[in-house]
Amino acid sequence: MALLTGATLRSRRVGRRLAADAGLLFVAAAFVLPLAWVVLSSLDAHADLRVRVPDGLTLHNFDAVLKPDITFTPLLNSLVLCGGGTALTVVCAALAAYPLSRFRSRLNRPFLLTILFATCLPITAIMVPVYALFVRVNLIDTVQGTIFFFAASQLPFAIWLMKNFMDGVPRELEEAAWTDGASSLQSLVRIVLPLMGPGVAVVTVFSFVMMWGNFFVPFMLLLTPDQMPASVSINDFFGNRGTVVYGQLAAFSVIYSTPVILLYVLVARRLGGGFALGGAVKG
């Protein structure tokens, strides 16, 4: 095995960087094609199923879908469902994480293990029994029922994440507040949560994004077309309205996807590249 000199190592490294760039760009090209289709088609008056540059850019597709029954109602429904679900999730998770993070108890470990276990369960599998149960207790086709289920399905991961973030806030600051006579709830709301602002933001955005994109839960639990969120109503572009207008479908997809992409970017920036979530999941 010959030892390499510094110069060969350096030139090797440059070559390797170029090779890595080329490899990554090739993969990116394959990944970008479907994304390019949706963006280009949304601006194309004669969009079909393949990626191509439109003859002339037009906002006609957006005009066509920006109507109450096609876009605004489903998006509003999505907002109510996901906003409600997220609020419930974040409040419950913050409350639950507090004693788990702050006080020692013999119950902490079993509870956290149960939560971790629930985090991994395939929620898809229980949608049929959930439907049957909701029919029985008259929660089927109700917005609040769907919100409750959304919150419950997101809670295990939210508690887990919230507890990990909360562990990062030093105890000393609260102890001072306790001596000043603050209750646990007060110190949670006024000291701990503000200090873990980015953590709360991550849990909030993550829960919201998961619910916003979820198709199966509202598809099963809601029946009335007027209550459907965008994830389900997007199906109407097929069948119900006659032939598929791909340009409009693409325009709707762009409108529907933009909020979650923006939210993700917002959180990723604050955490330096969005690797924190990967790290949090890794444990």
Next chain:
Amino acid sequence: MRAAPAAPAAAKTVSPRRPGRPRVLARALPVAPAVILLLLFLAGPIAYCAYIAFTDLQLTGQAHSSFVGFENFRAAFKDEAFLNAVWLTLVFTVLSSLVGQNTLGLALAALMQRASKPVRTLVGGIVITAWVLPEVVAGFLLYAFFRREGTLNAILDWLHLPTQNWLFTLPILAVSFANVWRGTAFSMLVYSAALNEIPKEITEAAEVDGAGGWRRMWHITLPMIRRSIATNLMLNTLQTLSVFGLIWVMTRGGPGNRSQTLPLFMYEQAFQKSMIGYGTAVALLLLVVGALFSVVYMRLLRTEV
């Protein structure tokens, strides 16, 4: 808090907090809302699932369901459509999660370590966008990509390669690719984090000793990120087991039942054929498989809790 009055503070310092019986209750109280939600809407349905899987509950026109023991499960293992769904779930999981997302995610992360910053940012952004997109939108994009008149055939045509109707000829392959497209970002993030934790000196020392890229990967990098690989495989598999919307949008499980994985089979039995009991039995099997993976995952994380 800063404005807290000083007088009660002085009084409180006299009796520092010590844990006692009532305090334990007060401390457990904040957990209550979460526990109630979880019991009612998660544990409840799971328990109900375990119950109706053993009944002949149907969707319509049936006043009472009766207990049928293991009948649903016995029927399932004799049902060719079920065995087909099991097989397709296996193919889908192995292709898209174990092979696709995992390997591609690791390759991307490894390349990113060496690539220049603008390329890294661009590629990361594109791959993560595919991940953040709503499931149904991702389904439509790949439906358009794989259709007869879609982009893939346009490219193949341009390269003078034979084209075909992918969603008809190889539906399970098409949905597996779709899942790779959508899910690779997660592996990429996990592996990037893991690779960043490897001290530079170790790989550099090996490089100076003349170990080539592949050998370094195989003998140094992979053993060092062993745990990340295990947890990533676990989470990918669990995620893939419960994919519904993506396949539903692309193929509805068809043509015939050639891309009907277990979640879609479960849905069809329960709702299109109105056999809730049977569909739930399938759901229970899926849940048990998921639970087993979950237990393995927890053992991998054992030291962390």
